[in-house]
Amino acid sequence: MSEDQNNTPTHMPPPQLPGRAEELFRIVFSPGPAIVHPPAPAVQAEANAYQIYVMQFAQRLEMESRHLAAISRDDVPLGQKAKDLLQVELRRKEALAPYLAGPAPASPAPAQGVVRIWQQLQVRLHEAMTQELEAVRDARLRLEVKRAELINQRATVHARIVLRGGAQIRLHFGRQAGHAAEKT
Amino acid sequence: MQPRRLEILPSFEHSYEELPQDVQKRTQDVLVLFSERTADNALRPELKNGFDNVWSIRVTKGYRAFYKKLRDSEGAIYCLFHVGHHDDYRILNKLASRVSVSINASRGGIQVSVQTSQPTASQKKKGKRRT
Numbered sequence: 001m002s003e004d005q006n007n008t009p010t011h012m013p014p015p016q017l018p019g020r021a022e023e024l025f026r027i028v029f030s031p032g033p034a035i036v037h038p039p040a041p042a043v044q045a046e047a048n049a050y051q052i053y054v055m056q057f058a059q060r061l062e063m064e065s066r067h068l069a070a071i072s073r074d075d076v077p078l079g080q081k082a083k084d085l086l087q088v089e090l091r092r093k094e095a096l097a098p099y100l101a102g103p104a105p106a107s108p109a110p111a112q113g114v115v116r117i118w119q120q121l122q123v124r125l126h127e128a129m130t131q132e133l134e135a136v137r138d139a140r141l142r143l144e145v146k147r148a149e150l151i152n153q154r155a156t157v158h159a160r161i162v163l164r165g166g167a168q169i170r171l172h173f174g175r176q177a178g179h180a181a182e183k184t
Numbered sequence: 185m186q187p188r189r190l191e192i193l194p195s196f197e198h199s200y201e202e203l204p205q206d207v208q209k210r211t212q213d214v215l216v217l218f219s220e221r222t223a224d225n226a227l228r229p230e231l232k233n234g235f236d237n238v239w240s241i242r243v244t245k246g247y248r249a250f251y252k253k254l255r256d257s258e259g260a261i262y263c264l265f266h267v268g269h270h271d272d273y274r275i276l277n278k279l280a281s282r283v284s285v286s287i288n289a290s291r292g293g294i295q296v297s298v299q300t301s302q303p304t305a306s307q308k309k310k311g312k313r314r315t
Contacts, residue, residue, distance in 0.1 A: 148266050
């Protein structure tokens with residue numbers, strides 16, 4: 001979300017994705033022969049840095065989206081910001097997809113020793129990735145809810161629909177149309 | 185059982201018009217199913233955490249319709265206000281987590297075996313609130 005000098009609730013710099021996050025994911029989700037050793041301290045440190053980043057990112061995004069939703073009086077810029085967030089979400093979803101879709105054990109109990117440590121690390125990163133994506137999605141939804149409120153304040157309801165007994169419905173959402181639905 | 189009463193709000197129309205045609209068609213079908221209460225297991229009505237009385241139903245894997253549940257003198261009325269992109273990343277995560285990985289790194293070689301399991305009833309219900 002872009003920062004507006006006048007409207008932003010804080011002037012703190014936005015959290016930065018750790019530069020080696022991608023490399024971290026590759027190491028943790030495809031450890032290969034390294035599986036016989038515990039993750040290196042540097043890997044654990046990178047994982048911690050990513051978790052901290054996600055926590056700060058989620059807090060920041062929630063705060064900014066709440067603030068923006070509270071002060072906005074025009075649905076058009078809100079819609080544009082929601083679209084911007086959607087692009088961010090899709091980009092991050094694509095980047096994280098290989099790691100989210102892969103196997104991550106929910107219950108590392110069967111594993112022992114070193115393998116268990118790797119699995120726990122995978123679970124921890126999975127959780128952080130999910131939180132990162134959800135933070136963007138929920139910020140966007142917050143803007144979309146507010147945008148809907150603003151649109152509905154200045155427009156009248158076109159259709160109140162009650163379907164009974166196998167009726168079918170086709171929706172027509174033309175701007176100039178006097179109706180929004182017809183039953184068949 | 186009485187059908188649900190739906191109200192299509194103007195903001196829903198705005199977002200509907202921006203959908204791809206196939207998703208528009210699916211949205212129409214979903215509204216009928218939602219009104220008729222015939223496919224709630226598939227539509228998965230779900231209260232959105234962190235929002236005030238905002239519910240979603242599943243249109244496709246990556247799209248949801250959103251509504252607020254209000255009441256008038258005739259009972260509940262479902263005011264649909266938005267339809268658009270919305271992924272359930274935690275569900276994705278749970279699906280992945282049902283794959284159990286066993287790694288055997290003994291004798292210098294690495295063997296990986298994968299077992300999948302069906303979700304239990306409690307896993308399916310967890311985190312869901314139904315209308």
